[in-house]
Amino acid sequence: MAVSNFVYNTFFKKSSSAALTVVVGxxxxxxxxxxxxxxxxxxxxxxxxxxxxAHLYPPKPED
Incomplete structure (x- = not known):
């Protein structure tokens, strides 16, 4: 119960925090x-x- 309260209060209580959490997620x-x-x-x-x-095709020497 304490973990869910912490997550809610930290990430989802305010709509700006919830939006940022969704975008970052x-x-x-x-x-x-x-x-x-x-x-x-x-x-x-x-x-x-x-x-x-790539090692099978060495670069051609330039003139």
């Missing part, structure tokens, strides 16, 4: 989902991405 959630999906994509495509095969 949405940004953090988006960053987490983005990092997760990038890691899943890189896992399933390892060996086929440019960062994995």
């Amino acid at each position: 949405a940004i953090l959630f988006e960053r987490g989902v983005d990092a997760f999906t990038d890691s899943v994509f890189e896992y399933y495509n390892r060996g086929r991405l440019w960062k994995n095969i």
Whole structure:
């Protein structure tokens, strides 16, 4: 009960605090989902991405 009262009083009692909490939570959630999906994509495509095969194509010397 004390934890829920603390959370309510800290983050949701005023509408400005609630709005800021929702915005910050949405940004953090988006960053987490983005990092997760990038890691899943890189896992399933390892060996086929440019960062994995760049060493096979050395840069051409310029004239």
